[in-house]
Amino acid sequence: MSVTQTMKELLPELTRSERKAAEYMISHPVDVVRYSSSDAIAGLSGCSRSAVVRLAKRLGFSGFHEFKIQLAKELNEYVSDSSTFISDYYMKALEELKNVEKSASIYAASDLLKKAEHIYCYGHAHSRYSAKQAAFRLVRNGFRAELLDYATGLKEYTGIISERDAILVFSISGGAQNGSPVQELQYFDRPDGPKIVLFTMTSHSPAEKYADVTVLLPCVSRMAPDVFIDDAPVFYMAIELLLEAMAGR
Numbered sequence: 001m002s003v004t005q006t007m008k009e010l011l012p013e014l015t016r017s018e019r020k021a022a023e024y025m026i027s028h029p030v031d032v033v034r035y036s037s038s039d040a041i042a043g044l045s046g047c048s049r050s051a052v053v054r055l056a057k058r059l060g061f062s063g064f065h066e067f068k069i070q071l072a073k074e075l076n077e078y079v080s081d082s083s084t085f086i087s088d089y090y091m092k093a094l095e096e097l098k099n100v101e102k103s104a105s106i107y108a109a110s111d112l113l114k115k116a117e118h119i120y121c122y123g124h125a126h127s128r129y130s131a132k133q134a135a136f137r138l139v140r141n142g143f144r145a146e147l148l149d150y151a152t153g154l155k156e157y158t159g160i161i162s163e164r165d166a167i168l169v170f171s172i173s174g175g176a177q178n179g180s181p182v183q184e185l186q187y188f189d190r191p192d193g194p195k196i197v198l199f200t201m202t203s204h205s206p207a208e209k210y211a212d213v214t215v216l217l218p219c220v221s222r223m224a225p226d227v228f229i230d231d232a233p234v235f236y237m238a239i240e241l242l243l244e245a246m247a248g249r
Contacts, residue, residue, distance in 0.1 A: 003071050004029060006059055017051035018058070025055075025071075030221040030229075031173075033072045034126070038064040040177035089224045093234050096218040101241045108213045110245035112195045116166035119145040120194075122154065123170035124181045130170040130199075130235035137239055141247070154184035161188070166195040170235055172219065174198065174205020185210035199238055201231060215242075 001009075007022045014022055024045030025032050032041060038052040041064075045052070056067035100106055113119055119138055123131030128150050138145035148157060148167075161167065167185070175182035185207055188194060198211035201219035208214045217238050221231050 002074050003059060003067065004074070007055075010058065014055070014058070015051070017047045018055045020047040021045045021052045021055050028222060029071055029075060030224075032068055033075060034172075034221070039179060043177040043180070044173060086224075086229055089220050089229060090233060092223055093218040093220040094237065097234070097237055097241065100215065100217060100238065101244075103215070105213055105215045106241055106245050109197045109215055109242060112197055112213055113143070113166050113168065113242075114246055116195060117144065117162075117164040119143055119166050119168055120148050120157070120161055121145060121168045121170075122148040122150065124150050126232065127170040127172060127235070130232055130239070131168070133236055134168055134170070134239045134242075137243055141243055143246075150181065153181060155187045158187050158189075158193075161194045163189075163192055163194060166197060169196065169198045169207065169211070170200075171198065171205070171207060172201045172231055174200035174202045174214075175207035176202055176205055180206075182207050199235065201234070 004026055007026050011019055011022060021041065025041065028044070031044060038049050038056075042049040042052050053064050056064045059067060061067040061070065119135075121131040121135040121138070123129070128147075131150075132147050135145045135147040148154070154167075167188075169182060169185065171180075171182045173180070175185075183206060185196060188196065188210070190210070196211045196213075198205075198207055198214045199217060200207065200214060201217050201222075203216055205214075215238065217234055219231055220234055221229055
């Protein structure tokens, strides 16, 4: 029996907090594998870290790490046996991106970034690669842009990035995990600090309250919750939509 199926059968026996963790992980198994800690899953599911660890132990694992390894193994086996084409999920995401292309948010983001003297691109962990791509593409299109060092932390840049600049942030969860570095956006002066544009795949995310413009994108991994696929291609396509808007085409 799979880990997910075991959790479903165990639901009636769980405490309220453990059930919240289980229901989230049943619905979003890819998030469990993507985010590296029990703290992150606790933040996303709205329960405590101890509830996540207790649940893993109730499932027969020594801790969350061992549980996550087994879940990743099962997801990879599912991909190997699945008759659904991975490209189908990406095609669905591309269809949804057509709405983003016509949205007010992408043009509002474009207007803010075009006015900025310098654009700083930021992404934590895996999202850093999307931020790096954005900085590269912006420079190639004639804008002053660079990638922020995520290891340094956003807070350290508060005295460097001015009100004439802009920060372009990529975050799938929008800072929903406990202790997410994206939440350090709060340290920039509002509304007199740099303009902040957030590209995220989570509606009503915590980081939205710090952003001047939020662009909500489809999350392909949540469209296929049982398949371990990457959301980065959606970010990459969104970057091209942004550049198209900035070029005024």
